[in-house]
Amino acid sequence: MDMQAYDVKNKNIIVFGLGVTGISSVKALSALGANVYIYDANKNEKYHKTIEELSDSKVSAINDLLDIDWKNIDLVLKSPGIRLDQELIISALENNIEVISDIELAYRIWPNISMIGITGTNGKTTTTSLVSHILSCSGTKSKVVGNIGVGILDEVLTNGLDTTFVLEVSSFQLASSPNLKTKYAAILNISPDHIDWHGSFEEYKKCKIRLTSNQTKDDVIVLNNDDSYFSEICENTVAKIRRISSINAVNEGSYCLEDNIYRDGQIISIKRSDLKLVGDHNTQNLLFAIELAMAFGLSEDDIGNGVKTFMPIEHRIEPVKVVNGAMYYNDSKGTNVDSTVKAIGGFKEPIILIAGGYDKKATYDDLFDGVKNLKEVILFGQTKFDIEATAKKYGIQTLIVDDLEQAVKRAYDIALDKDVVLFSPACASWGMYNNFEERGRHFKELVNKL
Numbered sequence: 072m073d074m075q076a077y078d079v080k081n082k083n084i085i086v087f088g089l090g091v092t093g094i095s096s097v098k099a100l101s102a103l104g105a106n107v108y109i110y111d112a113n114k115n116e117k118y119h120k121t122i123e124e125l126s127d128s129k130v131s132a133i134n135d136l137l138d139i140d141w142k143n144i145d146l147v148l149k150s151p152g153i154r155l156d157q158e159l160i161i162s163a164l165e166n167n168i169e170v171i172s173d174i175e176l177a178y179r180i181w182p183n184i185s186m187i188g189i190t191g192t193n194g195k196t197t198t199t200s201l202v203s204h205i206l207s208c209s210g211t212k213s214k215v216v217g218n219i220g221v222g223i224l225d226e227v228l229t230n231g232l233d234t235t236f237v238l239e240v241s242s243f244q245l246a247s248s249p250n251l252k253t254k255y256a257a258i259l260n261i262s263p264d265h266i267d268w269h270g271s272f273e274e275y276k277k278c279k280i281r282l283t284s285n286q287t288k289d290d291v292i293v294l295n296n297d298d299s300y301f302s303e304i305c306e307n308t309v310a311k312i313r314r315i316s317s318i319n320a321v322n323e324g325s326y327c328l329e330d331n332i333y334r335d336g337q338i339i340s341i342k343r344s345d346l347k348l349v350g351d352h353n354t355q356n357l358l359f360a361i362e363l364a365m366a367f368g369l370s371e372d373d374i375g376n377g378v379k380t381f382m383p384i385e386h387r388i389e390p391v392k393v394v395n396g397a398m399y400y401n402d403s404k405g406t407n408v409d410s411t412v413k414a415i416g417g418f419k420e421p422i423i424l425i426a427g428g429y430d431k432k433a434t435y436d437d438l439f440d441g442v443k444n445l446k447e448v449i450l451f452g453q454t455k456f457d458i459e460a461t462a463k464k465y466g467i468q469t470l471i472v473d474d475l476e477q478a479v480k481r482a483y484d485i486a487l488d489k490d491v492v493l494f495s496p497a498c499a500s501w502g503m504y505n506n507f508e509e510r511g512r513h514f515k516e517l518v519n520k521l
Contacts, residue, residue, distance in 0.1 A: 074250070077179035080104035083143050085133070087111070087159055087170075088150025089121050095222020096148050096173045101128035102228055103180070108133050108144075110159060141166035148176055151218065151243040154268060174240065175248035177223045184227065185235040187363055190245065190282045191259025191295075193410040194356045195219075197348070197384050198259060199239040201360040205377030209369050211235055218244060220508075235367075242269065242278040252285040255366050256310070257293040257359050261300045262409040267432050276300065286310035291366040293359055296321050313366065315358035317351055325358045332361065341375045348383055350417025386511035388414050388495075391518045396488030397423075399518045403511030405495035412437050414495040419444065422491045425478045427452035428498030428510075438497060439465035447485060449478045454498050474503075475510070479517040492518075 082105050086096050089111045100107050109125070110133040111118050122132055133139060136159055147163045147170040160170050177184065189199050199215050206213035212234045216223040218241040226236070238253065242265055245251070261279050269275040280300075283292045284307055292310040294301055297318050305312060314324035325334045330343045339361075346357045357378065364374045383389050386403040393399075398420075405411040406428075415422060415438070423446050426438075430453040439445070439462055447468045450458050459469045472478050475494075482492045494514045504510040 074179070074182040076182055077176075079176075079180060081106065082145040083108065085110055085139070085144060085147045085159075085163075086130075087147055087157075088153050089118060090150050090152075091220055092150045092173050092222045094121065094125070095225040096176075097125055097128055097130055099222075099224035099228050100148075101130060107131070108139075110136075112157075136162065141168060144168050146171065146176075148173055149247060151241055155246065170247060171249070172244045172247040172251075173222055173224050174217060174238065174244050175251050177227060178248075178251050180224075181227060181232060184232060186238050186253040186255075187235065187367065188238045188240055188251070188253035188256040188282050189259065189359075189363075190240040190242070190279055191257070192262045192264050192279075192407065193413060194259045194352055194359075195239045195241075196404060197353065197387055198257065198356045198359050199237050200384055201346075201356060201378070201381050202363050203237040204381050205360060205364045205369065205374055206235055206237070206367070208377035208380060209364075209373035211367075211369075213237060215239065217241075240282060242275050245278040245281045248281065250285060251282070252287075252290070253282075254286075254289075255291050255293075255363055256282050256286060257363055258282060258295070258304055259355065259359060260295050260298045260409075261304075262407075263433065264407045264409070265431060267430075276303075280304055280307050283308040283310055291363075293324075293362040293366070295355060295359075296324065296326075297355070313362045315355060315362060317354040317358065325361050327354050327358060332358070334361070334365070339371055341371065341378055345375065345378045346381065348381075349388055350413060352413035352416070386507060388417060388493075389511075391515050392521070394483065394518070394521045395486065397486035397490040397492055399482075399492045399521075400494065401511050401514050401518075402493060402495035403500070403507045403514060405497060406499045406507055407431070408433050408435060408437050408497045411495040411497035414493060415442060415445070418491050418493070420489055420491045421446040421487075422493050423482045423486055424448045425475070425482060425492070425494045425514075426450055426497045427455045427458060428496045428503065429501040430454050430457070431499060433498070435461040435497070436464075438462075439467055442467075446490065449481050451475060451478055452496070452498060452503060458497070475513055476517055479514065479521070483521055 107130040203215045217239040219239040290310040296314040296316040316326040389401040391399040427450040500510040
């Protein structure tokens, strides 16, 4: 049964948080005729400037939580990173006011919107970008939205419902998206992350699996046959399951052996070498993209053309510069241990690893267990001593520095011809940088000065 479209006209909606998502949501909801109220706990200079810029959108700013008349509020839309234990959210729930994500609201306003949903601990940005690129190359109007840094609501109004929105979905967004359903979806992998935010790995995992929990037998979910939680996800979906593997042959899906890709047991014309990205994890990202594009109805030729013309994503094992024969890579998007493990696994050359950052209460053994090509690990940020202690258990040489500038200087001093200098922090950027993009740009600036 089709879901009834939710009309926001004249609804009283609080937008909590004024980042990318919040600003997109304010503009769209105002254009759709909602009465929009803005709340952000950080009333700094940037906040006041944003309020000024949004003055044309006819919104009202909430200065104090005590000013909210909950009897007249219909909905709270929260920005993804805002924790669910915030006072405004607790008050809303106590007053039986629903708190949802912008992605959830987009689905409610436009239930027939064309969306491809992609989540997972790692690989989301690359896979989302690759799928959208393939769609665009085939002549399909496509737009990447979601956790990739693009708010969906304003993009739907700007681009129209003849667009397919390729949605990178984080666990934060899924935590507040109870009804979200996409016809095509993929859960790339699940490993411990954001435990500090969700409270437990079980809760984090439950949010990831939610991407498929509302799908029907007419929908498609692409899953990773190599992932530890493959069977558990299968038990929580009724959608048609397609699988991928970079290790073993699989039926009803795609797999890769050496350079050849097979789909449903038959070799196809697309090769692993067609994709200009290093690392085994990018083999999996490619297979996911192929399965999603095939499910969407694209031809093998169209998919192959898209794969061949796809360029590396900024901040994701991004080649920066060769200095004295050593290659420098920016992997600032490596914000958790599993992501950095995959980045390290993409190289056979000696690696000088620069890591460290915000403490998400992770453990670091997986970074070093069985790894033979780490020449030195240069550490900074909150987690530097924790990572150092773990590295020493495995006999790996480390150096503690104060900041990224010192880290790059040290790498430059010790890097030899054919070495890889890999900036893959295994931690979030918060506390030292506003986001991983700012951190990655800083790394590139430092390297380009060498």
